[in-house]
Amino acid sequence: MAFARLSTVVALALSAATLSNAALTKRITCATGQTTANAACCPLFSAVEFLQTNLFDGGECGEEAHSALRLSFHDAIGFSIHGGKGGGADGSILAFNSTELEFHANGGIDDIVARQFPVFEGLNLTAGDFVHLAAAVGTANCPGAPRLQFMFGRPPPVAPAPDLTVPEPTDSVTKILARFADAGFSPQEAVALLSSHTIAAADVVDPTIPGTPFDSTVGTFDSQVFLEVLLKGSLFPGNGSQPGEVLSPLHGEMRLQSDFAISQDPRTACFWQDMINNQARMMSEFKAAMAKLQVLGQPRLIDCSDVVPVPAPFAGPIKFPASFSQKDVQVACHASAFPSIATVAGPAPTVAPVPGS
Numbered sequence: 001m002a003f004a005r006l007s008t009v010v011a012l013a014l015s016a017a018t019l020s021n022a023a024l025t026k027r028i029t030c031a032t033g034q035t036t037a038n039a040a041c042c043p044l045f046s047a048v049e050f051l052q053t054n055l056f057d058g059g060e061c062g063e064e065a066h067s068a069l070r071l072s073f074h075d076a077i078g079f080s081i082h083g084g085k086g087g088g089a090d091g092s093i094l095a096f097n098s099t100e101l102e103f104h105a106n107g108g109i110d111d112i113v114a115r116q117f118p119v120f121e122g123l124n125l126t127a128g129d130f131v132h133l134a135a136a137v138g139t140a141n142c143p144g145a146p147r148l149q150f151m152f153g154r155p156p157p158v159a160p161a162p163d164l165t166v167p168e169p170t171d172s173v174t175k176i177l178a179r180f181a182d183a184g185f186s187p188q189e190a191v192a193l194l195s196s197h198t199i200a201a202a203d204v205v206d207p208t209i210p211g212t213p214f215d216s217t218v219g220t221f222d223s224q225v226f227l228e229v230l231l232k233g234s235l236f237p238g239n240g241s242q243p244g245e246v247l248s249p250l251h252g253e254m255r256l257q258s259d260f261a262i263s264q265d266p267r268t269a270c271f272w273q274d275m276i277n278n279q280a281r282m283m284s285e286f287k288a289a290m291a292k293l294q295v296l297g298q299p300r301l302i303d304c305s306d307v308v309p310v311p312a313p314f315a316g317p318i319k320f321p322a323s324f325s326q327k328d329v330q331v332a333c334h335a336s337a338f339p340s341i342a343t344v345a346g347p348a349p350t351v352a353p354v355p356g357s
């Protein structure tokens with residue numbers, strides 16, 4: 001009898017929990033047929049299609065997708081948790097581009113601003129919503145990427161961010177970590193954000209070789225960049241040594257001084273190494289850090305994440321580029337074992353530049 005009463009109570013509690021979960025996940029159907037958690041998100045489905053057609057060449061993980069992600073960082077990081085800097089993820093880099101593009105750290109950002117501006121004018125979004133939706137959609141075009149959160153409803157930006165908020169590749173690790181901390185990010189979150197350099201290339205570090213990738217799989221959001229930054233360097237891919245660049249292991253590949261320094265520093269080396277061949281960890285840490293970055297300074301927003309396309313998965317595992325192996329790794333973390341990784345067959349590759357850079 002006591003058992004029967006207990007099971008009734010448990011059954012009632014479970015059905016109450018199911019009901020409240022159902023209420024929490026209740027979805028509405030937009031006039032255009034898609035479903036979402038909030039009716040305010042409905043117009044964004046057509047905005048996403050517009051972006052895919054007019055900015056991302058029909059949904060590619062190309063130059064525009066890469067630089068849309070970089071733009072969201074350069075926009076949002078103009079912020080301090082102590083106040084006195086910019087409005088954070090407010091789109092000021094687009095709206096006040098004539099000011100912010102003058103900053104040295106924004107070198108190369110002029111191309112994506114020029115490319116995005118007419119598309120922005122074709123949509124009824126604020127500059128902040130546009131910049132951060134474009135970053136989420138562009139990233140989703142890259143196989144292996146997490147589906148980034150998108151929060152909607154940023155007001156128009158009121159002023160440009162001040163100069164010297166964006167880290168430079170010539171900065172020391174101490175300076176970079178201090179800047180991230182000032183914006184509210186731990187060293188681990190800073191490393192997580194640098195996962196972005198898996199879909200990245202440089203145009204202005206060495207202007208003689210625009211579109212030079214940071215890893216050998218620039219169209220895939222995999223952990224290859226964390227591995228290749230650790231490989232012993234032997235060459236400069238372009239016109240000799242440039243500020244912010246250190247020796248690269250591969251022809252056609254650029255290694256940033258800051259990425260290498262962060263991979264070697266005792267404060268960050270193990271966070272860096274732990275990303276290698278750990279797709280799930282990289283995806284979840286990057287997603288969480290981006291969710292924080294893309295709402296800096298923006299307190300009241302609506303969750304419209306279900307307008308963001310679902311990225312294709314990465315099949316994995318990653319591999320050493322041909323001719324490289326464990327003996328070429330500059331291990332800087334001794335707290336955990338280095339993962340075991342196979343090598344691609346054949347001669348050392350030359351990494352191709354990103355088209356359209």
Ligand code: HEM
Nearest residue numbers: 066067070073108167168169193196200201202203204205
């Ligand atoms: C220590 C902090 C960072 C430094 C010093 C840094 C530096 C750079 C540099 C120098 C470039 C190449 C620019 C050029 O020559 O065109 C670049 C590209 C890029 N960065 Fe970073 N970055 C940092 C953090 C981040 C973060 C946090 C993100 C995003 C969350 C990001 C996303 C990108 C992307 C996607 C590109 C490639 C853009 C393209 O291919 O068009 N970076 N970064």
